[in-house]
Amino acid sequence: MYGLVRRLPFVLFFLVYFWTNVSGQTSAPGKDCVSKSNTSCEECLKNVTCLWCKSNQQCVDYPVRTVLPPKSLCPLPEARWGLCWVNFQALIITMSVAAAIIIIAVVVCCFRCCKRKKPRDMRADATMERQAEVRKVHQEERRTEMRLRHDEIRTKYGLTKENAYARFEDN
Structure with a gap:
């Protein structure tokens, strides 16, 4: 989970980069972020490689190597x-x-799809039930x-089911 949180700014960086380029804001590769300090947040963030610190009104280069900006640069609640x-x-x-919700x-969709029976499975179940009945x-x-065979043998040898002890009475 910690590794995911550490990589999240990279993903966000690319999402914001593409979003700002599509919405008309382009990055200015020749301009330095520090030169936009003490201007406005909007002016600073036109360049997607910049980070605006609201507490000291500074525009700084985004620290790509540390993923999350260090607290010494700008506290997270103040960073834009x-x-x-x-x-x-x-x-x-x-x-x-x-x-996490996605x-x-x-996972829930995969679980439900795997759990649901497919039409082939229903046909196989019906076939198995018919075979079991047969x-x-x-x-x-x-x-x-x-x-019937046992009854025939019993009648042949005089061992009928009605009175199993009848042959002992003849003695």
């Missing part, structure tokens, strides 16, 4: 990146919650045939 009205901490929390939704009928027929 991409949008002036969203602080960096809220942006990270919101994106983490959104990512991951949970995908086996049950054959088994009953065999039991009936065995009973």
Whole structure:
């Protein structure tokens, strides 16, 4: 989880970069972020590589190597990146919650899809039930045939079911 939180600013960086380029704000590669200090947040964030610190009104280069800006540079609640009205901490929390919800939704969907029976499975179940019924009928027929054979043998040797002790009385 910690690794995901550490990589999240990179993902956000690319999302904001593409969003700002599509919305008409282009990055100025030749201009330095420090030169935009003491101007405005909007002016600073026109360049997507810049980070605005609201507490000291400074525009600084985004520290890409540390992923999250260090507290010595600017505290997270005061940092603005991409949008002036969203602080960096809220942006990270919101994106983490959104990512978690999406991951949970995908896992639930996969679980439900795997659990649901497919039409082929229903046909296979119906076939298995028919085969089980046929086996049950054959088994009953065999039991009936065995009973008839046993009854024939009993009558042949005088061992009828009505009175099993009758042969002992003849002695």
